[in-house]
Amino acid sequence: MNEEQLITGCKKGDVLSQRRLYDLHHPKMFGVCMRYAQNRDEAQDILQDGFIKVFTGIGSFRGKGSLEGWIRRIMVNTALEHYRKNKSRGKEVDMDHEPLLMVTRTSALDDLQLKDILSFIHHLPTGYRMVFNLFAIEGYSHEEIAKQLDISVNTSYSQYHRAKALLQKALLDEKKTTNRWAI
Amino acid sequence: MMEKDYNHRDEIELALQAALEGYSPKADAVVWDNIEAVLHRKEKKRAVYWWLKGAAAASVAAAVVLAYFVAPPHTQRDTHTVKTYRPGSQAPHGEPTPATTAPSENSVAAGEERLEKTTPAEGGSGENMETTPAGAATVSSFETAHTATDRHRVVQAPGNDIVPPSTQAIEAASLEKMSLLALPGPFAGDPREPEVKKRFFPIDPSEYAVPGDQGGSWELAANFSSAGSQSSAASASQSNSLRGDVFLANEKQSEAGMQKVTYHAPVIIGLRGGIDLGARLSLESGISYTLLPSSSEGQTPAGEQIDYRTELHYLGVPLLLNYRFVMKKRFDVYCTQGLTLDKGIAGRRISITGQSDPATRRFTNIGAPGLQGAIVFGAGVDYHISKIISLYFQPTVSSWLLNLGQGPNGRNQQLAWPSLQVGVRFHP
Numbered sequence: 001m002n003e004e005q006l007i008t009g010c011k012k013g014d015v016l017s018q019r020r021l022y023d024l025h026h027p028k029m030f031g032v033c034m035r036y037a038q039n040r041d042e043a044q045d046i047l048q049d050g051f052i053k054v055f056t057g058i059g060s061f062r063g064k065g066s067l068e069g070w071i072r073r074i075m076v077n078t079a080l081e082h083y084r085k086n087k088s089r090g091k092e093v094d095m096d097h098e099p100l101l102m103v104t105r106t107s108a109l110d111d112l113q114l115k116d117i118l119s120f121i122h123h124l125p126t127g128y129r130m131v132f133n134l135f136a137i138e139g140y141s142h143e144e145i146a147k148q149l150d151i152s153v154n155t156s157y158s159q160y161h162r163a164k165a166l167l168q169k170a171l172l173d174e175k176k177t178t179n180r181w182a183i
Numbered sequence: 184m185m186e187k188d189y190n191h192r193d194e195i196e197l198a199l200q201a202a203l204e205g206y207s208p209k210a211d212a213v214v215w216d217n218i219e220a221v222l223h224r225k226e227k228k229r230a231v232y233w234w235l236k237g238a239a240a241a242s243v244a245a246a247v248v249l250a251y252f253v254a255p256p257h258t259q260r261d262t263h264t265v266k267t268y269r270p271g272s273q274a275p276h277g278e279p280t281p282a283t284t285a286p287s288e289n290s291v292a293a294g295e296e297r298l299e300k301t302t303p304a305e306g307g308s309g310e311n312m313e314t315t316p317a318g319a320a321t322v323s324s325f326e327t328a329h330t331a332t333d334r335h336r337v338v339q340a341p342g343n344d345i346v347p348p349s350t351q352a353i354e355a356a357s358l359e360k361m362s363l364l365a366l367p368g369p370f371a372g373d374p375r376e377p378e379v380k381k382r383f384f385p386i387d388p389s390e391y392a393v394p395g396d397q398g399g400s401w402e403l404a405a406n407f408s409s410a411g412s413q414s415s416a417a418s419a420s421q422s423n424s425l426r427g428d429v430f431l432a433n434e435k436q437s438e439a440g441m442q443k444v445t446y447h448a449p450v451i452i453g454l455r456g457g458i459d460l461g462a463r464l465s466l467e468s469g470i471s472y473t474l475l476p477s478s479s480e481g482q483t484p485a486g487e488q489i490d491y492r493t494e495l496h497y498l499g500v501p502l503l504l505n506y507r508f509v510m511k512k513r514f515d516v517y518c519t520q521g522l523t524l525d526k527g528i529a530g531r532r533i534s535i536t537g538q539s540d541p542a543t544r545r546f547t548n549i550g551a552p553g554l555q556g557a558i559v560f561g562a563g564v565d566y567h568i569s570k571i572i573s574l575y576f577q578p579t580v581s582s583w584l585l586n587l588g589q590g591p592n593g594r595n596q597q598l599a600w601p602s603l604q605v606g607v608r609f610h611p
Contacts, residue, residue, distance in 0.1 A: 015219065022215055027207035034208060048214050052221050117202050136196045137203055142189045157189050164195065 003067055010058045018055055025068060026051070029075045035121055035133050036079035050078040076138060080148055083130055120170060124163055131156050132163045221462075443479055446593030450474040453606035455501070455575070463507045471606070473497040473525060475593050483536070490535040495552050495592055499525035501559065515565040515573070523559050523581065527552030527588075553588020555595070557581040565608060577604045 001009070001020060009017025030047050037043035053074050061070055121129055130149060134140040135156070140148070142156040149156070450473070457467025475495040482488055503521035529551050536543040563577030579602050583594040594600045 013222075015222075018219075018222070019215070022218065026214075027209055030208050030210045031203070031206035034206070035203070044210050044214050047210055048217050048221075051214075051218050055218070055222055114202055114206055117199060118206070135190075136192075136199050139200075153189065167195070 010055060022051060025071050029071060032072060032075045046079050046082055050075040120167055128159050128163045131159045135160045445478050447476040449602055451602055451604045456609035465505045467505060468502050471499045477593060492533045494531055496529040497525040498528050499523050513567050518562045520560050523557050525555045555583050555589055556585030557583040571610050573608045575606055575608050579604055
């Protein structure tokens, strides 16, 4: 069954097609969700809500772009909705009050390990994490981020650069530690 | 000066993107199960939605039809306040005279007494009045001469007075009707006007006045009893005793000279629990307590003010179908429809005599009202204080179409009865 047939099946509400589409795309999308969520449970909630939107809204997919890109946008938007919902309930964590748990092992930028990056991202305060993901990974501009998160462009810019500085500092500290033990 | 490039990306972003490109963890199997369940439910939801719409439309239609055919007659207001007849005369249009229409009497709770109509000539001796033993209970049901179904009971606690309409009030009310029926056009000022008017409105107090009656009219008097004794408010001393039909206590705002009854906001408290039929649909039942208060006021013949407060207590069992259309973490907003059956558990009347402190209060047990049933529509908010308990706040409109053993009360006097319900809801 090719992608076009899958889409046609999903548009008809065929459960088998839906299952195949989910199996095909859910690991990558879960990776996206993991970057925005604070933990695995929250990431699974986002994934679930996102795929429900995919299946209920697939009728609006015209096939102009890639299906993966369309699903990915839905996942990111769903993650932002979760963020906004939590923010309105006062669950957002202020950066000044939460100590950052830095990456445990990074020898150099070239040697960035996946789990180290994820660990770093997960330990960013929520607002910073959103900006960091959207700018560094998704490729959004600060204007777009400001609009999505209902913040100013300057706030988006400063939050991203502070997060980036923290990452660089963590990398540097880790490198010093590695060198000391290497002597 | 160069503009700042907010969106500049360097190698760290590229490295991050590359590192995360292949990140594809697997989610738990339960995620797909949940997705499938929600999608399947959404398919069902459409059918349920149409079913709900259909049920709501059918309920409204049933309510309207039932209200038309089954609604108690007192919802069709009778604007006649008092009808008087000359003793021994034939009532107009072949209606039986009150004297030939014996009132039916029913025993009721202790301490109630009779309302009678006497001529002013009776003199208040009470010798022709039916006496009520101390503490005995009688209620006179007077059938009106013009409609056999329009029956009104006059119930009075011992020692308390129902003030009858004054002679002037009766006359004024009747004359007001006469004036409303004044003939227009060709009959205005015509010498035949009284004849024609009589055809249309035969009850003319002046025509049916008792000969020799000082006031030229009739007077109503209540039979006041206190601790077993009776006294009459009538002042004349003629042995003619007549029963008449009195419309009392059915009107929120009665006409001149009649007792005024006000229905106050009810108090409804409930406990509810139910089962979920879907993500948003639930069937629930429980128990509710209702207090229906009403008040009226009058005067004793001595001119003293009496205030009455009647309290009817009910326990009810609702059966409701709820549909939650907004579901938040703490709040649900829902609409509901269903049926409720309320059984009267107690009733009492408090009469307060005297305006100065301390006022005299008398409490009379008037017995539990019967059974009432209603179709219920409402919308409300659920505030979840825990996973299994929530507080509900539910404005409701109900139509009390089933009235067994009920007198007039706030609920059966109108087709749509609004109320505000609060209570605790359990979510097992």
